[in-house]
Amino acid sequence: MQYHQLYSVVISILEKEIAPKFTYHNADHTQIVLDNAIAIGEKENISEGEMILLKTAALLHDVGFVENHLNHEMLSCKxxxxxxxxxxxxxxxxxxxxxxxxxxxxxxxPKNHLSNILCDADLYYLGGDQYQFYADQLYHEFKSSGILKTKEEWHQRQLDYLKEHRYFTKWVQEQRNEKKIENKLTLEKHGARFSKKGRGLENFQDLISAIGGIIIAAFALNSFLVPNHFFDGGITGISLLVHEVYHFNLAAVIVIFNIPLVILSYFTVGRNFALKTFLSVVFLGICLWQLPAVDITNDKTIVAIFGGAFLGIGVGLVMRAGAALDGIEVLALYTLKRTSFTITEIILGINIIIFGIAAIKFGIETSLYSVLTYFVATRCIDYVVEGIQAYTGVTIISTKSEEIKFELVNRLGRGITIYKGERGFLPGKYDVSADCDIIYTVITRLEMRKVKNLVHIIDPNAFIYANTIREAAGGIIKSRVKH
Structure with missing residues (x-):
């Protein structure tokens, strides 16, 4: 084996042909990994023949970057x-x-001793004093390649990896584990500062969203629905009915009717949600009481459409802030645990009663316009809460699944799930098939075109299909709003 001649050729290729954007994976990195592999191999007492194989693997392990950073290991083997x-x-x-x-x-x-050594040599810096220096090089490389966008994202990725990573050889474990733990703790401290700053900004945004939403909802009630004796669904609809029949103060009725459900939400959803909802409902009551009513129009169609739209936008903004102006979902969630009905069926049943009473007391025409109001409000809530965040599940079947997985995770920043499948079974070729990875990911609907283009560039023959995610389990705020 002519290793020394090979070394000269490969180092020359790495120095001349690797793109400048690869600030970490370059000739210097290869030389460092090579030196690390030799040092670890000597401590692990490998033979001379094994040392040559190890040095060759270290020399070539990133040469694939010359051609493409995607699947560079496979390209290095090629x-x-x-x-x-x-x-x-x-x-x-x-x-x-x-x-x-x-x-x-x-x-x-790694599946053998030499692979253990090379893996430890490749990530030797994780447990070293110069960890931050090399981490910064890698961050700039990822950022210039479009894999990362922010420093916060990079910190989280590094922290996650340090938690999962382990060294394989005993000598490296003894030399590097302690410092690796120190580096992880340092990252955690930085991450806590990023997290605190991010939470503060997020809370401020939630506050502005909630205040704006409550004011808009109060405007819809005071200026559209109440003057024209229109109704809505849920607790708001019940409050409007009571107000119209008994002429009680609407602000007081909405607050009183929602308080039991706020208390219930404390036990079924959580303290934070209950507190936010209580404050939102009280502020809504204050706005209904203090804000002047503006008689905009008596046209029933305009009232139904625009009254529902403003109400839906207001409620949706409050929902985006992690609260609710209408406790009907909490009641439905509570009832769900004690009956065989779904949340949708429970809410539908309550709303049928509301609009039925409205039809009896105020006429079928008013009831039907109120149904239109409710429909418009529901659609507007869906748009405001989901908006560009409306999710779509995408399934991709391709022979080039490795490249597609890399791009989805590192360029789009999406998590993926892999199913082991079998493709083929075409007409006339039923007996021809091959194992494949079936990729599933969840994206926003505005990212769909980007995903299609990304997949098409890698594999024009890939099979892609998508489905809208209509409802998700695990929380009423993150699920599709039913109003």
């Missing part, structure tokens, strides 16, 4: 299979080298 025979390497030796290179792919999966 380079090895093409060029190593020219330097006297046998097929068996090349296979061993490729096994070591593929083991460095994250998450690392």
């Amino acid at each position: 380079f090895a299979k093409k060029h190593l025979p020219e330097f006297g390497y046998s097929s068996k030796e090349i296979s061993q080298i490729c096994e070591m290179i593929m083991a460095t792919k994250l998450p690392q999966t």
Whole structure:
């Protein structure tokens, strides 16, 4: 094996052909990994022949970056299979080298001693004093490649990886584990500062959203629905009915009717949600009491459409802030646990009663216009709460699933789920099939075109299908709003 000649050729290629944006994965990194591998190999007492194989794998493990950063390990193996025979390497030796290179792919999966050494040499810096220096190089590389956008995102990624990473060789564990823990604790301190700053901004945004939403909702009630004797669904609809029949103060009725449901939400949803909802309902009552009513129009169609729209926008903004102006969902959630009915069926039943009473007391025409108001309000809530965040589930089947997975995770920043499947079974070729990874991810609907373009560039023949996620379990605020 002519290792020294190979070394000169590969280092020259790395120095000349790797793009400048790769501030971490370059010739310097390869030399560092090579030096680390030699040092660890000596401590692990490997043989001279094994040392040559290890050095060759370390030398070639990132040469794939010359061609593409996607699946660079596979491209490095391709380079090895093409060029190593020219330097006297046998097929068996090349296979061993490729096994070591593929083991460095994250998450690392070494299956033998030499692979353990190379994996530890590749990420030796995680437990070193110069961790921050190399981490910054990698951050700038990821940012210039479009994999990351913010420093906060990078800190979280590094913190997650340090929590999961482990060294494989005993000598490296003894040398690097303690410092790696120190580096993780330092990152956690930085992350806490980022998190505190982010929570403060998020709370301020929620406050503005809630205040604006409450004022808009109060405007809709005072200037559209109440003057024209229109109704809505849920607790708001019940409050309007009581106000019209008994002429009680609407502000007081809405607050009184929602308080039991706020208390109930404390036990069924959580303290934070209950507190936010209570404050929102009280502020709504104050706005209804203090804000002047403006008689805008008596046209029933305009009242139904625009009254419902303003009400829906207001309620939706409050929902985005993590609260509610109408406790009907809390009641439905509570009832759901004690009956076989779904939340949708429970809310539908309550609203049928509300609009039925409205029809009896105030006429069918008023009831039907109120149904239109409710429909418009519901659609506006859906748009405000979901808006560009409306989610779509996307399934992708492709022979180039590795490249697609990398782009979805690192360029779009999306989590993915992989199903092991089998593709093929075409008409006339039923007996032809192959194993494949079926990729599933959840994106916003405005990202759909971006995903299609991304997949098409990698594999024009990929099969993609999408479905709208209409409802999700695990919380009434994150689920589709039913008003």
